[in-house]
Amino acid sequence: MRIVTFGFQTWGRRTLQALIDSRHEVVLSVTHPASESSYKAIWNDSVEELARERGIPVHLTERADEATIDLVKRAEPDIIVVNSWYTWMPAELYAMPPHGTVNLHDSLLPKFTGFSPVLWALISGEAETGLSVHRMDETLDTGDIIVQKSLPIGPTATGTELVLAGMDLIPAALNEALDAIENGTAVWRPQDRAERTYFHKRSEIDSRIDWTWSAVDLERFVRALSDPYPPAFSFYRGRRVEILTGAVSDYRFGGTPGRVVVVDGAAAVVCGPDSFRGGNHALVITALRDADGVDQDPAQFFARGGYLTDSE
Structure with missing residues (x-):
């Protein structure tokens, strides 16, 4: 034809x-x-x-x-x-x-x-x-x-x-x-x-992490936005950070969504609905890029703790 x-x-x-x-x-x-x-x-x-x-x-x-x-x-x-x-x-x-x-x-x-x-x-x-x-x-x-x-x-x-x-x-x-x-x-x-x-068409805001999502959903979200796509991102102490890979924690975490803690040598972020009840798994960040485009060790980078947020 x-x-x-x-x-x-x-x-x-x-x-x-x-x-x-x-x-x-x-x-x-x-x-x-x-x-x-x-x-x-x-x-x-x-x-x-x-x-x-x-x-x-x-x-x-x-x-x-x-x-x-x-x-x-x-x-x-x-x-x-x-x-x-x-x-x-x-x-x-x-x-x-x-x-x-x-x-x-x-x-x-x-x-x-x-x-x-x-x-x-x-x-x-x-x-x-x-x-x-x-x-x-x-x-x-x-x-x-x-x-x-x-x-x-x-x-x-x-x-x-x-x-x-x-x-x-x-x-x-x-x-x-x-x-x-x-x-x-x-x-x-x-x-x-x-x-x-x-x-709809994706834009930059569609790569921003919502820490009220479950760890399972967030792990898929991060995995979907693999290179060359714009990676998943959040803000830490006023600066943008890109979450390149993650995993679901082995045990459950409680607290406020977005709170990042270093436990057992890993950086874990409290996430999911009703997280204050302590029934949710956390997202463990396994690869991270800072605002300057430099890859960082997540546990060292988040050693001071603090919060990941949706704005600067």
Whole structure:
């Protein structure tokens, strides 16, 4: 089939590479210009670079405007494939090809529509994440599903590991979907919108630790925000500190959420609801970076005790 791609960052590049490696023909690659914004600069392997290397026509644009629609129309695609496209696509565009448009979304739809689904799934305590190939319609990530691949979330998995593992699902899922569409054997499964969950774009404040969360939740939170994502952070004696790794304490701690104590050679933070009752485990900080960007030994750094807070 003749395919036009809309994609950006590493997800878009991996999708384009999968199509290049397939028996289909990519006749146009539409992508966004490079960006320095915080989240767009993460996983920023270039779609444009790969397309130009392979002699595929490239169109750079921030949105699907009239010029973009005209270029796609002249390319005469059988189908449009989308992965990591940041702006709205009108029905005039996504319904244009004979086989419409499919989008790749890195969650098990209808859960975790929206943004950063892998990180939110890990933070939420889900047992699995995955990849969905679905038909594009007028609402974000809600179209009928043709292929889903699941990915278990292990007890030590980081956000980075899960994102990379999810990208590895792209070639098989995409080829399965395109084969079924081309052969006329596709079975489209409508999403149950009552089961839909939507998650917003992440910003800096979403990495700030809330010490009223349980230690189990906070350990997952810290693990989700692994490099290259902005790490979990808090404030200690008026200065920002980044919590890079943590663990759930073996025994329970009581007191005020955010109180950090050094016990048995480890820095433990009281956390969770009703912590004054002494029924909660603590978050043990195992790797720490100070406000100057220097890695510190947590037990030595917090030797004076004190409180971790949500503001300076």
